[in-house]
Amino acid sequence: MATAKKIGVLALQGDFDAHRKRLEELGAEVVLVKKPEQLEAIDGLVIPGGESSAFLKLLGEPGLEKLKRFSHRKPTFGTCAGAILLAQEIENPTQAGLGALDIRIRRNAYGRQVDSSIRQGNFGAAPMEMVFIRAPKIERVGPEVEVLATAGSDPVAVRQGRVMAATFHPELSPDQRVHQAFLDLVEAGEREARA
Numbered sequence: 001m002a003t004a005k006k007i008g009v010l011a012l013q014g015d016f017d018a019h020r021k022r023l024e025e026l027g028a029e030v031v032l033v034k035k036p037e038q039l040e041a042i043d044g045l046v047i048p049g050g051e052s053s054a055f056l057k058l059l060g061e062p063g064l065e066k067l068k069r070f071s072h073r074k075p076t077f078g079t080c081a082g083a084i085l086l087a088q089e090i091e092n093p094t095q096a097g098l099g100a101l102d103i104r105i106r107r108n109a110y111g112r113q114v115d116s117s118i119r120q121g122n123f124g125a126a127p128m129e130m131v132f133i134r135a136p137k138i139e140r141v142g143p144e145v146e147v148l149a150t151a152g153s154d155p156v157a158v159r160q161g162r163v164m165a166a167t168f169h170p171e172l173s174p175d176q177r178v179h180q181a182f183l184d185l186v187e188a189g190e191r192e193a194r195a
């Protein structure tokens with residue numbers, strides 16, 4: 001039997017526990033990552049929602065550097081604030097990030113009136129209910145980036161190589177498809193590494 005993949009969930013701040021539960025439901029072994037050294041022992045990482053500027057403060061420069069190295073090498077999935085951290089260009093305001101995804105993302109892009117909403121979108125061709133909380137908007141998608149999900153005309157989940165991001169919160173809906181897609185990426189990464 002294949003051994004369960006070890007998936008880290010960055011647990012500095014934000015809704016990391018909902019990700020832990022979802023990943024465990026899907027059979028992954030989950031490690032809550034509180035120190036950069038723990039990155040060495042995991043096969044993939046989820047960066048949860050929260051407040052991206054608070055993540056930057058808590059990580060500090062050395063933590064951000066270690067996370068950058070990880071996200072450029074191994075499967076990483078960011079939701080909401082996590083998606084912001086992964087982006088190459090961040091607006092409103094401009095801030096540091098991991099530069100792992102060739103996208104431009106705008107923080108708090110849907111305004112105060114509609115800062116949280118449940119929208120019907122599409123994951124691939126199939127409908128999906130999506131929870132948005134003070135969501136960012138992906139404003140530019142680079143040529144190597146695949147759009148995995150849309151809501152209206154907005155891309156809301158994307159993938160470039162082994163890096164995935166969603167501007168919504170799949171961990172807050174009962175639907176398991178987005179996390180399963182990430183676990184499939186982790187599996188694929190392992191196969192490539194062995195080839």
Ligand code: GLN
Pocket residue numbers: 048049050051052053079080081082084107108133134135136
């Ligand atoms: N508005 C937050 C930010 O800019 C993200 C919100 C979330 O993760 N739910 O970082």
